[in-house]
Amino acid sequence: MPASGQNCPVRVLVVEDDRAIATALHRALEREGYSPVTVGTAADALNALPVDFILLDLGLPDRDGAELFSRLREVSSAPVIIVTARGTEEDRVAGLNLGADDYVVKPFGVRELVARMNAVLRRAGGRDPGAAEQRVGALEIDRRAHVVRVDGTEVTCTPKEFDIVEFLARDPGSVITRQELLDAVWGANWYGSTKMIDVHVAALRKKLGDAVAIETVRGVGFRLVDPR
Ligand code: CA
Numbered sequence: 001m002p003a004s005g006q007n008c009p010v011r012v013l014v015v016e017d018d019r020a021i022a023t024a025l026h027r028a029l030e031r032e033g034y035s036p037v038t039v040g041t042a043a044d045a046l047n048a049l050p051v052d053f054i055l056l057d058l059g060l061p062d063r064d065g066a067e068l069f070s071r072l073r074e075v076s077s078a079p080v081i082i083v084t085a086r087g088t089e090e091d092r093v094a095g096l097n098l099g100a101d102d103y104v105v106k107p108f109g110v111r112e113l114v115a116r117m118n119a120v121l122r123r124a125g126g127r128d129p130g131a132a133e134q135r136v137g138a139l140e141i142d143r144r145a146h147v148v149r150v151d152g153t154e155v156t157c158t159p160k161e162f163d164i165v166e167f168l169a170r171d172p173g174s175v176i177t178r179q180e181l182l183d184a185v186w187g188a189n190w191y192g193s194t195k196m197i198d199v200h201v202a203a204l205r206k207k208l209g210d211a212v213a214i215e216t217v218r219g220v221g222f223r224l225v226d227p228r
Helices: 019-031 042-047 065-075 089-098 110-127 159-169 178-186 195-211
Strands: 011-015 035-039 053-056 080-084 102-105 133-136 139-142 147-150 153-155 213-217 221-225
Touching (some): 011 042, 019 035, 035 042, 042 065, 065 080, 080 110, 089 102, 102 110, 139 159
Parallel strands (some): 053 080, 080 102
Antiparallel strands (some): 133 139, 139 147, 147 153
16 A cells, blocks of 8 residues: 555556556556556656656657656656656666666566555655645645645645745745756746746745745746745
8 A cells, every 4th residue: 555545546657658657557557556647658757747756667759768767856846756667787787876766667567666656656655745735834735635824724725836946945945946846846848938937936925925035036946935
């Protein structure tokens, strides 16, 4: 069973272009109480973020899997298990050296894969940035309910506003660049002005009030801090 239980499914991104494997994985993950999202290309994978966990096939039609892995690590803090047909020892070492949390070679048993996922989630433990709930001062992010609270009172956010504050809260005190936010919230294939982010952030600041500070770092991005 996923670390967070039945009522708050862990969102798992399955990046796999082989339909048969993707379908089998999707069903198995659902049975295990996970909430899978299955995509067959690197482009769709980046657009599906944010998620809580990533299963990544290295052999994709539109982009080298290792390159995609690096990109995912830049824009997501979700654990990654590489699932691939490339099974030589050299490949395994390369996969783990990339920084993958684990490496599973096809053909694999779904039970084994799920056991490995659970192990990775346990290792991530309370420090998992994808944990169901997170607090930064008066701010509380409830990822299960998709709800933001300030001093215990629910703040009504648009989905984009939720994604922005959720992403900033993953690393409080650190500067998050506009590009990182754009990639995480709008997807890496979105092209357009980053000014739009400022509009959403301005709206968020009004809603969150003085108890939560989203500071603008000029020319760079934003930083979420506890002002108290
Ligand atoms: Ca493949």
